[in-house]
Amino acid sequence: MSVSVLVADDHPMFRAGMVTVLQDLDDIEVVGQAANGREAVELVARMAPDVVLMDLRMPEVGGLEATARIKVEHPDTAVIVLTMDSDDDSIFAALRAGARGYLLKESDGLDIERAINGVARGEAVFGAGIAERVLTLFSQGRSSAVSPFPELTPRELEMLELIAGGLDNPTIARRLFLSEKTVRNRVSAILTKLHARSRAEMVALARDAGLGGPAS
Structure with missing residues (x-):
């Protein structure tokens, strides 16, 4: 075949x-x-x-x-x-x-x-x-230093890691000392860059790439 x-x-x-x-x-x-x-x-x-x-x-x-x-x-x-x-x-x-x-x-x-x-x-x-x-x-442990999403800025990648870990926008805002509006805008930018149709799909992509814990 x-x-x-x-x-x-x-x-x-x-x-x-x-x-x-x-x-x-x-x-x-x-x-x-x-x-x-x-x-x-x-x-x-x-x-x-x-x-x-x-x-x-x-x-x-x-x-x-x-x-x-x-x-x-x-x-x-x-x-x-x-x-x-x-x-x-x-x-x-x-x-x-x-x-x-x-x-x-x-x-x-x-x-x-x-x-x-x-x-x-x-x-x-x-x-x-x-x-x-x-x-x-x-x-040599190099794999952990490689970004699976090179189109994202370091700050966006950091935010994606938190999103994949299950944190909501208010918690992320407190963790990164940002306003909730800034977090919402950056989440929208990440969705656009990853061509994800929803937050759930974005989380699935991130977890499958090794961010935020094992994929479910």
Whole structure:
């Protein structure tokens, strides 16, 4: 049985080339393409692919946000980040958002095929040179220092941590020495940046990324 794949990348030529590579593989079926993270989330809801190949840097909704939403809303779909970004912060932000694999765009077709089949079986798959760095950085405790939501300011991330911990706006206002109006405005800004439809969805995204305690 073939593995169904959605390709999400904002560069049309790269996306078309990747689709061509995947279509030549007998055990993989491309079921859709997305030009940004918003489209990726919408198509996953409609098509329920086994795997998403996700670029990190896309307009409207980035790959990190889309990955976090897919993990919360469609946990049976595995996400492999396929990007040019090889820095440690990008790797750990992707993992904390819920990615099951991380490959660089320089990977060849065979590596991508192996990764797709691997995550479809429930494995975690990393490209050449990535796995060793993940192990090393985890052993150094670096993962806790990486923000899963780089689009948020440090103050917004601090507030999201408190929200995910179950605190209401008045309590957050007292904790951070802010007015309740300021807290409400910043909560609205966080909702917009995370493209969350409600406070509950925002909490789910935050907890799934490791903020505020374990996800429920």
